[in-house]
Amino acid sequence: MKQLLQQIEFIKEIDKIKYILRRTKLINSNRRENDAEHSWHLAVMAMILAEHANEPVDVLKVIKMVLIHDIVEIDTGDIFMFDTTRSHTNTDEERKAARRIFGMLPTAQAEELLALWEEFEAAESNEARFAKALDRLEPLLQNASNEGGTWDEYDVKYDREYRVQQQIADSSDLLWCYAEQLINDCVEQGILKK
Amino acid sequence: MKQLLQQIEFIKEIDKIKYILRRTKLINSNRRENDAEHSWHLAVMAMILAEHANEPVDVLKVIKMVLIHDIVEIDTGDIFMFDTTRSHTNTDEERKAARRIFGMLPTAQAEELLALWEEFEAAESNEARFAKALDRLEPLLQNASNEGGTWDEYDVKYDREYRVQQQIADSSDLLWCYAEQLINDCVEQGILKK
Numbered sequence: 001m002k003q004l005l006q007q008i009e010f011i012k013e014i015d016k017i018k019y020i021l022r023r024t025k026l027i028n029s030n031r032r033e034n035d036a037e038h039s040w041h042l043a044v045m046a047m048i049l050a051e052h053a054n055e056p057v058d059v060l061k062v063i064k065m066v067l068i069h070d071i072v073e074i075d076t077g078d079i080f081m082f083d084t085t086r087s088h089t090n091t092d093e094e095r096k097a098a099r100r101i102f103g104m105l106p107t108a109q110a111e112e113l114l115a116l117w118e119e120f121e122a123a124e125s126n127e128a129r130f131a132k133a134l135d136r137l138e139p140l141l142q143n144a145s146n147e148g149g150t151w152d153e154y155d156v157k158y159d160r161e162y163r164v165q166q167q168i169a170d171s172s173d174l175l176w177c178y179a180e181q182l183i184n185d186c187v188e189q190g191i192l193k194k
Numbered sequence: 195m196k197q198l199l200q201q202i203e204f205i206k207e208i209d210k211i212k213y214i215l216r217r218t219k220l221i222n223s224n225r226r227e228n229d230a231e232h233s234w235h236l237a238v239m240a241m242i243l244a245e246h247a248n249e250p251v252d253v254l255k256v257i258k259m260v261l262i263h264d265i266v267e268i269d270t271g272d273i274f275m276f277d278t279t280r281s282h283t284n285t286d287e288e289r290k291a292a293r294r295i296f297g298m299l300p301t302a303q304a305e306e307l308l309a310l311w312e313e314f315e316a317a318e319s320n321e322a323r324f325a326k327a328l329d330r331l332e333p334l335l336q337n338a339s340n341e342g343g344t345w346d347e348y349d350v351k352y353d354r355e356y357r358v359q360q361q362i363a364d365s366s367d368l369l370w371c372y373a374e375q376l377i378n379d380c381v382e383q384g385i386l387k388k
Contacts, residue, residue, distance in 0.1 A: 015221040018231045027209040037212045040234035048201050060254040
């Protein structure tokens with residue numbers, strides 16, 4: 001029962017992710033997405049799209065990664081892709097948050113989740129690269145549906161968006177083929193500026 | 195590419211689940227939870243709590259089930275546990291919604307998700323019973339944190355809540371031990387009336 005009580009405290013704590021707002025907005029919408037909604041969407045995308053990864057991926061591992069990848073933002077707040085003032089990879093602040101929040105769990109589980117989060121951040125394993133690809137693709141779909149969305153709002157131009165999205169090519173030729181085409185369509189529609 | 199385009203349409207369609215509000219409110223909060231947030235929370239709970247299932251469960255299957263279990267509500271709206279005017283199990287309306295929405299996917303995947311949803315609704319397999327237990331436990335944690343929450347709002351008394359929660363005992367003695375104790379604590383605190 002002691003382990004379960006620790007787990008319940010963690011489950012209650014991570015409820016706070018539902019208040020962490022991202023910059024991107026829902027599909028065809030003016031309402032900003034929160035981290036719980038975003039993580040849910042990536043998890044379903046992992047279920048549906050895993051077959052398109054170039055290398056076989058452990059789907060359970062990808063899903064676990066995307067479900068927990070933003071939990072650190074409970075302490076750090078949303079870390080926006082196009083924020084030029086902040087580093088995006090494993091800052092001390094994020095590591096501290098990961099240790100505090102995952103550390104609420106029984107030791108073995110805390111270590112498992114911390115390792116999963118580190119693996120996602122490192123973006124080296126097949127699973128982490130595929131999870132990162134999904135994390136790029138979702139806001140692309142959102143911005144494309146919202147007349148440019150955060151591209152327009154934060155003056156993000158084609159070159160920068162293309163570089164960010166190109167990470168998809170690290171794990172799936174087919175998803176990258178789709179994403180590249182969508183980026184080009186957005187340029188043609190005038191909602192992503194060259 | 196044709197398959198991927200179908201999958202992308204599905205991924206965009208299910209964004210709508212983020213607007214489906216449940217009756218229950220977030221932990222220590224007055225803000226109602228939506229189905230995407232709820233499904234995310236159950237998926238993380240499945241990761242964390244699967245070890246407490248009485249019978250071994252396929253964690254990936256449980257997670258898939260909880261991720262998609264409420265997608266039908268895009269068409270039917272939220273189906274509230276204590277709504278006395280509506281059936282809760284596999285109504286024609288829900289089946290129609292499942293066929294429409296999962297049917298947007300390539301055939302094999304559509305069939306897989308429909309079968310998962312049917313299995314969840316039937317609550318017979320170990321995985322489905324465990325998923326149902328999580329679906330009970332989350333609103334219990336929420337109501338306990340919100341001075342009774344929907345119990346107070348919809349005049350739900352101890353007997354009815356106890357019967358609903360008892361479904362947890364079908365899959366986990368330990369989770370039921372915790373839940374039963376929490377229900378009794380809520381009665382003692384006067385936030386759940388006998």
